[in-house]
Amino acid sequence: MKLITCLWVFVFLLPGFSGFSQSNCSIQRYNTLIVEADTLVAQRAYSQAIRKYASAKACQPQKAAEVDRRIEKVFEKVNQERIKADSLSKKIGEEQKTTKAALKKAEKLTKFFKFGQEQAAWAYDIESGYFSVIDQNGNMLSRSIYQSPGKFSNGIAVARANNQYVILRKDGKEISGRADFMAEAQGGYYLCYDKWQNTLLLNRMNGDTVAEKLVATNS
Numbered sequence: 001m002k003l004i005t006c007l008w009v010f011v012f013l014l015p016g017f018s019g020f021s022q023s024n025c026s027i028q029r030y031n032t033l034i035v036e037a038d039t040l041v042a043q044r045a046y047s048q049a050i051r052k053y054a055s056a057k058a059c060q061p062q063k064a065a066e067v068d069r070r071i072e073k074v075f076e077k078v079n080q081e082r083i084k085a086d087s088l089s090k091k092i093g094e095e096q097k098t099t100k101a102a103l104k105k106a107e108k109l110t111k112f113f114k115f116g117q118e119q120a121a122w123a124y125d126i127e128s129g130y131f132s133v134i135d136q137n138g139n140m141l142s143r144s145i146y147q148s149p150g151k152f153s154n155g156i157a158v159a160r161a162n163n164q165y166v167i168l169r170k171d172g173k174e175i176s177g178r179a180d181f182m183a184e185a186q187g188g189y190y191l192c193y194d195k196w197q198n199t200l201l202l203n204r205m206n207g208d209t210v211a212e213k214l215v216a217t218n219s
Helices: 002-012 027-042 046-059 061-112
Strands: 120-124 131-135 156-161 164-169 181-184 189-193 199-203 211-216
Touching (some): 027 046, 027 061, 046 061, 164 181
Antiparallel strands (some): 181 189, 189 199
């Protein structure tokens, strides 16, 4: 009831609204105002429509109940459109989030799916969120279990698996043990720590195999 009362106060204060019958206001004039107001509602010009209804009500006060029902329907339409707009805004927000997530995945695909002069590259698996080694024909050469892969160079690359680093060959085979730390050093070597925290130098041997050389121990 409070809402309806407020609406009527709003209508009463509209410019041109009067509680008294307009002079020389015929039923024909009333019908014309109603038609004009209905047309404005169809055009979604709600404020103008309400003013027309208010004028019609002043023209024929005995038609007040009929006009009031039309005005109520206008406010119902306004409320429905507001709800629809809120729902659409929420949907757009969700779609934007989905689009951003898809773009991030696409960035991963394009970032790592590059062969260059190499015969192997990394392919990102959208479902699992991990990488696998593929050849130039798109054949998967390893399982999709790797993260943070490095680019292939001279037939080998470094990636992480189960939070440890490992060297892979262009055919998808792991050619080193897994280490907690690994970094490329000069001369074709990789510096790494094994599970006992021993420091090792790995010689990549042109991607064929890796020879390990103990540099220091943790004893």
